[in-house]
Amino acid sequence: MTPAFDVLIIGGGVTGAAIARELSQYKLSLALLEKEAELAFGVSKSNSGIIHPGTQNPADSLKGKLCVEGNRLVRQLAMELGVHFVEVGELIVIFHEQDRPALLRIKEEAEHLGVSGLELVDRTWLQTHEPLLNSDIVAALFAPTAGIISPYRFVYALSENAQRNGVEIYLEHKVTGIKKHSSGFLVRTENQVAFQTRYVINAAGLYADEIARLIGIQNIEIHPRKGEEYLLDKKQEHLTRHLIFPLPDKTSKGILIIKTSDGNPMIGPTAEPVESKEDLTTTEAGLNKILISAQKLLPTISKEDIIAYFAGVRPVSGNDFIIRHEAAVPGFMQVAGIQSPGLTAAPAIAKMVGKLLQEQGLKLKKKRIFHKQRQASPHLFNLPLAQANRLIHRNPAFGDIVCRCEMVSAQEIREAVQQGARTLDGIKFRTRAQAGRCHGGFCTTRIMKILAEELNLPLTEVTKRGPGSEIIMDCRGTKFCAPTSERDANEK
Numbered sequence: 001m002t003p004a005f006d007v008l009i010i011g012g013g014v015t016g017a018a019i020a021r022e023l024s025q026y027k028l029s030l031a032l033l034e035k036e037a038e039l040a041f042g043v044s045k046s047n048s049g050i051i052h053p054g055t056q057n058p059a060d061s062l063k064g065k066l067c068v069e070g071n072r073l074v075r076q077l078a079m080e081l082g083v084h085f086v087e088v089g090e091l092i093v094i095f096h097e098q099d100r101p102a103l104l105r106i107k108e109e110a111e112h113l114g115v116s117g118l119e120l121v122d123r124t125w126l127q128t129h130e131p132l133l134n135s136d137i138v139a140a141l142f143a144p145t146a147g148i149i150s151p152y153r154f155v156y157a158l159s160e161n162a163q164r165n166g167v168e169i170y171l172e173h174k175v176t177g178i179k180k181h182s183s184g185f186l187v188r189t190e191n192q193v194a195f196q197t198r199y200v201i202n203a204a205g206l207y208a209d210e211i212a213r214l215i216g217i218q219n220i221e222i223h224p225r226k227g228e229e230y231l232l233d234k235k236q237e238h239l240t241r242h243l244i245f246p247l248p249d250k251t252s253k254g255i256l257i258i259k260t261s262d263g264n265p266m267i268g269p270t271a272e273p274v275e276s277k278e279d280l281t282t283t284e285a286g287l288n289k290i291l292i293s294a295q296k297l298l299p300t301i302s303k304e305d306i307i308a309y310f311a312g313v314r315p316v317s318g319n320d321f322i323i324r325h326e327a328a329v330p331g332f333m334q335v336a337g338i339q340s341p342g343l344t345a346a347p348a349i350a351k352m353v354g355k356l357l358q359e360q361g362l363k364l365k366k367k368r369i370f371h372k373q374r375q376a377s378p379h380l381f382n383l384p385l386a387q388a389n390r391l392i393h394r395n396p397a398f399g400d401i402v403c404r405c406e407m408v409s410a411q412e413i414r415e416a417v418q419q420g421a422r423t424l425d426g427i428k429f430r431t432r433a434q435a436g437r438c439h440g441g442f443c444t445t446r447i448m449k450i451l452a453e454e455l456n457l458p459l460t461e462v463t464k465r466g467p468g469s470e471i472i473m474d475c476r477g478t479k480f481c482a483p484t485s486e487r488d489a490n491e492k
């Protein structure tokens with residue numbers, strides 16, 4: 001039978017997950033369809049994790065308004081859902097007095113958007129609070145409300161809570177067809193499943209233009225813009241106290257020094273238009289550009305500090321977000337062009353989508369019981385030693401360390417699987433196992449074994465990020481076959 005819903009969300013990144021969680025407080029039947037093996041495998045996995053204060057957006061832009069509101073809402077959600085959020089503040093620095101008017105303009109525009117606490121700070125302030133910054137920096141705009149969060153753990157917290165409140169999540173369901181009919185839509189997926197729904201929300205990130213085209217809307221174009229980022233060793237955690245930004249240019253906020261909620265600082269990102277939405281390559285040119293720009297801000301940064309790198313692709317469509325009800329297709333909502341600051345703005349986007357749905361006749365009646373809170377699983381890497389010891393005493397599986405670089409236990413990995421992880425990347429994003437200096441060289445086989453046990457799968461079906469990324473192939477197959485020693489270890 002075709003499942004029927006009030007609202008169907010296409011896309012399980014931070015936007016789709018935030019919308020799902022927001023709508024789950026109402027008496028509605030809701031579904032979210034995601035093409036990948038897990039949520040947060042699109043743009044939402046590869047970003048800087050900054051909860052922007054709203055300082056670098058055009059004064060009258062939708063993204064500026066939603067960024068400022070999102071910054072407020074993320075704090076509340078982080079508390080309700082047990083996500084680690086830290087308000088670290090940001091500094092936009094200048095090297096020349098002649099750039100002071102530009103800094104003042106950013107301040108004025110941000111104040112117009114409602115950003116609070118902005119302050120111009122001078123060289124003496126900077127020398128006290130950020131002693132490692134380049135001493136040629138003459139002043140900075142300090143925005144205390146900037147924060148940091150783990151982008152994927154935020155998505156998982158939102159979606160787990162949405163699910164607890166009744167949202168049905170369908171993974172590996174790539175939407176390939178949408179038909180409008182008198183009472184709503186028939187949405188079809190690649191795996192031949194059909195869904196009936198009254199409303200559709202297009203939150204498909206880089207592919208929002210392709211989803212729009214399925215229903216005949218041709219005027220949305222997503223232009224991929226790649227950003228390379230480089231992660232530094234955790235030893236450099238205290239390199240800076242704040243997020244450090246140069247003056248922004250027309251297309252991007254520039255190369256930053258980023259604090260992350262997991263400790264490792266990052267430098268980046270670049271902003272390069274690319275042909276392919278799947279271009280996640282990092283390049284020598286990107287690395288050089290980032291190193292030179294980061295060292296200009298903070299001369300002690302060294303190439304040897306870099307332990308990992310990645311690239312993300314921004315779904316750019318003009319200069320602003322496109323969030324609207326599609327009048328030509330009643331019941332169809334576009335949430336497209338969600339480039340930066342989409343991570344920050346997502347909870348505000350979700351509220352805006354709720355209002356748009358209401359304007360289009362959807363009744364939003366609060367549920368009598370809404371589970372607002374989520375109990376987060378403990379992570380050894382951010383627990384004080386005494387607390388970690390108590391945990392291990394209560395459950396020795398917390399003392400069985402699987403990932404030595406990041407101190408992740410077997411129990412945390414099992415809990416991650418129980419909460420929805422299906423792949424090695426899913427485990428990495430939830431727990432940090434494999435994210436350290438050895439890149440999983442030590443722990444991958446053990447994690448695969450736990451995944452296989454918990455999901456009741458043969459090891460040959462354990463994947464890195466979904467079908468097609470299997471690690472071990474059956475020796476009768478034609479592809480890669482793990483060396484005998486590795487196979488033996490896995491099968492023990």
Ligand SMILES: Cc1cc2nc3c(=O)[nH]c(=O)nc-3n(C[C@H](O)[C@H](O)[C@H](O)COP(=O)(O)OP(=O)(O)OC[C@H]3O[C@@H](n4cnc5c(N)ncnc54)[C@H](O)[C@@H]3O)c2cc1C
Pocket residue numbers: 010011012013014015016033034035036039040041042043044045046047048049050051052173174175176203204205206207208211226227228229269311312313314338339340341342343344345
């Ligand atoms: C390098 C970089 C740094 C950034 N830094 C920041 C930052 O510090 N702070 C900030 O606020 N923002 C930042 N951003 C922006 C932020 O990451 C994005 O705005 C946000 O992640 C977009 O989320 P989304 O849910 O709209 O898209 P996505 O996360 O891409 O989610 C869309 C989902 O739709 C799925 N999908 C696509 N097609 C289909 C289909 N046919 N059927 C089913 N599912 C489908 C995809 O698989 C994907 O999971 C950054 C972006 C980049 C690239």
